[in-house]
Amino acid sequence: MKIEAVDFFYLSMPEVYDIGDGSQDACLVRVRAGGLTGWGECEAAPLPSIAAFVCPMSHSACKPVRASVLGRSIDDVADIRRIGDLVRDQSLDLLQADHTLSGIDTALWDLLGKRLGEPVYRLLGYETAYPKMPYASMLFGDTPSETYDKGRRTRAKGFRAAKFGWGPIGLNGVEADIEQFKAAREGLGEDGTLLIDIGTVWRDDVDAASKRVKALREVRATWLEEPFVSGALEAYKQLSLRAAPVKLAGGEGCHNFHMARHMIDYAAIGYVQIDAGRIGGLSVAKRVADYAHARGVTYVNHTFTSHLQLSASLQPFAGLEDDVIAEYPVEPKSLAIELTANHIELDEDGFIHVPDAPGLGMTVNVARLKDYLVEVEIRVKGQVIYQTPDLD
Amino acid sequence: MKIEAVDFFYLSMPEVYDIGDGSQDACLVRVRAGGLTGWGECEAAPLPSIAAFVCPMSHSACKPVRASVLGRSIDDVADIRRIGDLVRDQSLDLLQADHTLSGIDTALWDLLGKRLGEPVYRLLGYETAYPKMPYASMLFGDTPSETYDKGRRTRAKGFRAAKFGWGPIGLNGVEADIEQFKAAREGLGEDGTLLIDIGTVWRDDVDAASKRVKALREVRATWLEEPFVSGALEAYKQLSLRAAPVKLAGGEGCHNFHMARHMIDYAAIGYVQIDAGRIGGLSVAKRVADYAHARGVTYVNHTFTSHLQLSASLQPFAGLEDDVIAEYPVEPKSLAIELTANHIELDEDGFIHVPDAPGLGMTVNVARLKDYLVEVEIRVKGQVIYQTPDLD
Numbered sequence: 001m002k003i004e005a006v007d008f009f010y011l012s013m014p015e016v017y018d019i020g021d022g023s024q025d026a027c028l029v030r031v032r033a034g035g036l037t038g039w040g041e042c043e044a045a046p047l048p049s050i051a052a053f054v055c056p057m058s059h060s061a062c063k064p065v066r067a068s069v070l071g072r073s074i075d076d077v078a079d080i081r082r083i084g085d086l087v088r089d090q091s092l093d094l095l096q097a098d099h100t101l102s103g104i105d106t107a108l109w110d111l112l113g114k115r116l117g118e119p120v121y122r123l124l125g126y127e128t129a130y131p132k133m134p135y136a137s138m139l140f141g142d143t144p145s146e147t148y149d150k151g152r153r154t155r156a157k158g159f160r161a162a163k164f165g166w167g168p169i170g171l172n173g174v175e176a177d178i179e180q181f182k183a184a185r186e187g188l189g190e191d192g193t194l195l196i197d198i199g200t201v202w203r204d205d206v207d208a209a210s211k212r213v214k215a216l217r218e219v220r221a222t223w224l225e226e227p228f229v230s231g232a233l234e235a236y237k238q239l240s241l242r243a244a245p246v247k248l249a250g251g252e253g254c255h256n257f258h259m260a261r262h263m264i265d266y267a268a269i270g271y272v273q274i275d276a277g278r279i280g281g282l283s284v285a286k287r288v289a290d291y292a293h294a295r296g297v298t299y300v301n302h303t304f305t306s307h308l309q310l311s312a313s314l315q316p317f318a319g320l321e322d323d324v325i326a327e328y329p330v331e332p333k334s335l336a337i338e339l340t341a342n343h344i345e346l347d348e349d350g351f352i353h354v355p356d357a358p359g360l361g362m363t364v365n366v367a368r369l370k371d372y373l374v375e376v377e378i379r380v381k382g383q384v385i386y387q388t389p390d391l392d
Numbered sequence: 393m394k395i396e397a398v399d400f401f402y403l404s405m406p407e408v409y410d411i412g413d414g415s416q417d418a419c420l421v422r423v424r425a426g427g428l429t430g431w432g433e434c435e436a437a438p439l440p441s442i443a444a445f446v447c448p449m450s451h452s453a454c455k456p457v458r459a460s461v462l463g464r465s466i467d468d469v470a471d472i473r474r475i476g477d478l479v480r481d482q483s484l485d486l487l488q489a490d491h492t493l494s495g496i497d498t499a500l501w502d503l504l505g506k507r508l509g510e511p512v513y514r515l516l517g518y519e520t521a522y523p524k525m526p527y528a529s530m531l532f533g534d535t536p537s538e539t540y541d542k543g544r545r546t547r548a549k550g551f552r553a554a555k556f557g558w559g560p561i562g563l564n565g566v567e568a569d570i571e572q573f574k575a576a577r578e579g580l581g582e583d584g585t586l587l588i589d590i591g592t593v594w595r596d597d598v599d600a601a602s603k604r605v606k607a608l609r610e611v612r613a614t615w616l617e618e619p620f621v622s623g624a625l626e627a628y629k630q631l632s633l634r635a636a637p638v639k640l641a642g643g644e645g646c647h648n649f650h651m652a653r654h655m656i657d658y659a660a661i662g663y664v665q666i667d668a669g670r671i672g673g674l675s676v677a678k679r680v681a682d683y684a685h686a687r688g689v690t691y692v693n694h695t696f697t698s699h700l701q702l703s704a705s706l707q708p709f710a711g712l713e714d715d716v717i718a719e720y721p722v723e724p725k726s727l728a729i730e731l732t733a734n735h736i737e738l739d740e741d742g743f744i745h746v747p748d749a750p751g752l753g754m755t756v757n758v759a760r761l762k763d764y765l766v767e768v769e770i771r772v773k774g775q776v777i778y779q780t781p782d783l784d
Contacts, residue, residue, distance in 0.1 A: 018449065044485070044487065045444070045485070047772065048440050048486060051439045059408070059411065062437050088621075095488050095490065233654065375771075376770070376772050379767075379768065380767070
């Protein structure tokens with residue numbers, strides 16, 4: 001099959017608020033080949049990602065992403081990897097390219113799975129997809145009592161695990177943070193898996209982070225996520241020594257295999273969290289899963305958008321039986337919910353299952369998305385080089 | 393002063409060829425505050441970089457770069473650093489943001505230097521700017537005999553050093569590469585400083601690189617540049633052990649301080665090459681220069697465009713007397729030459745000098761640039777969110 005069309009769609013809620021909620025817009029990618037359609041998402045600012053797909057060439061190592069994709073053959077798994085390598089070579093100096101590639105790569109796996117009648121995880125080399133224990137991913141409440149209530153409600157919905165993210169953490173001093181950690185544990189209950197996410201608020205300040213470590217141990221947090229920016233490897237390593245048995249988690253900012261490897265090799269993290277919508281797609285995410293597995297680091301998906309992206313995020317570690325924790329967004333905006341007609345729901349034991357269907361196993365709800373479509377037009381030298389394609 | 397306007401200009405040669413020449417287009421940034429104008433360049437694909445400046449917000453950590461720049465105060469050095477930190481926080485998930493910020497940060501230093509009547513290197517903390525020995529940066533010829541001629545011509549122009557870059561290297565086997573290395577040495581003469589640039593062609597294949605090491609020693613190459621992609625730290629480290637006394641050089645792909653630090657901490661490079669137009673501007677480049685200096689690694693600019701960018705690239709290490717090698721593009725396209733009215737020329741001893749004038753000390757040749765201006769218009773939801781500004 002030849003790749004006949006790669007179309008980008010910028011979708012958005014009518015209003016986007018200045019809050020830490022990545023489900024307010026979406027960058028959806030549709031790939032067509034051989035009469036089939038594959039879908040993927042870039043977890044990325046839609047407009048720069050579209051620009052990286054269509055921009056004029058700057059030089060031989062700074063080409064638009066489409067130069068490496070359109071018209072290429074897509075018949076087997078090796079073709080997808082070849083396209084990814086070509087993008088990384090030909091768009092080496094185009095920083096946004098990794099985010100743009102992510103949605104394309106994912107859509108190619110979806111398309112190939114449909115063509116071969118196999119779920120993506122099997123094409124990635126796994127025999128079996130094991131159940132995952134989803135954690136409810138949400139923000140801390142503004143007050144400890146709100147956080148407590150969030151924990152209670154999460155258990156009531158059937159979740160065994162919850163992650164509380166940044167919000168007020170780091171803004172009001174050590175004692176205030178500790179109260180929040182305690183409220184999260186109390187709300188979730190003694191037997192729940194408690195995960196704490198700091199959202200890089202301490203940048204690379206090991207001392208600021210260390211002051212919260214004792215409290216994190218006392219509330220038996222399973223992990224402390226993103227105390228620092230992804231690149232602060234030495235800070236991670238130092239904190240990991242002080243935080244044990246609480247493990248560090250990080251990696252969502254990685255936009256290529258090497259960055260994830262650095263976190264595993266040098267940052268002493270216990271959990272590597274990969275956003276398949278940023279790192280270059282499922283091909284790269286699977287490579288990280290293999291590398292992490294070989295080194296005793298647990299792989300976790302990073303997912304904050306739709307169930308199309310949730311399915312995509314689960315495939316790269318579907319076959320790793322012991323890597324059981326999975327991120328599951330619980331407070332997404334209607335766009336993220338309505339993006340697919342079907343959803344990945346919790347079973348009665350609180351587990352989720354990768355769809356056992358060809359490709360990603362998700363049906364994009366095309367008719368419903370028209371309401372969210374953001375019309376974009378880009379003109380260069382008077383020529384239209386991008387215009388929102390028909391969504392049909 | 394308040395930052396009143398930040399304007400991006402996409403400039404390009406009439407034709408852009410599929411060759412490794414980064415001077416074929418330019419992304420020029422003009423900042424206005426307090427009646428003054430500062431100029432900077434992003435070494436980046438212009439269209440995605442513009443999109444990252446103007447795009448709608450996706451969420452609180454994925455804002456357009458302009459949200460952190462327009463209307464901010466710019467009165468001293470701390471203000472510039474504060475703006476950079478704000479961009480990195482508020483555009484954390486917008487990958488292209490570092491490239492976009494680079495031109496803005498540089499323009500802010502130029503503007504502040506003009507305001508305070510000081511060259512940028514003094515604002516960066518250096519008392520003195522030492523002369524640098526420019527190397528002629530160019531591609532290998534298609535044949536050894538072409539490479540030889542290039543070396544001869546370079547010496548005739550007064551250069552003491554030359555770097556030969558990728559071109560045919562890695563494409564025709566070990567023996568062919570060795571012939572090229574020898575031709576470069578012969579052309580340059582026994583006393584010239586010979587630098588070899590591989591342009592990441594071996595990705596992370598240490599064995600492929602190792603096969604050329606003996607020849608590199610024999611031709612007394614000072615450095616072997618970018619045998620691998622920037623992230624392949626372990627491959628760099630392994631090769632550095634085999635290559636001594638030839639040192640490894642790399643880092644041009646780094647788009648933040650942490651990535652450069654990783655190359656210094658983990659890759660065992662001898663020279664860290666920073667593109668101030670990619671890493672987040674002069675603020676971040678200077679931080680890398682300080683870090684490298686403290687660890688015995690030599691700082692070198694990476695510059696492949698105009699003399700505005702050349703001046704910007706030299707400022708962060710202007711005061712490091714021993715870090716004497718500097719990249720100097722010798723075959724730029726007319727756009728890169730005409731971008732400034734004045735130029736940084738070799739003195740009779742083959743050295744160059746950072747302009748001893750306020751700001752970057754370069755005069756942008758506004759009238760001449762109109763011929764290179766690429767008209768761009770971006771519409772979102774029917775509204776024009778970017779249109780090429782007036783260049784006057």
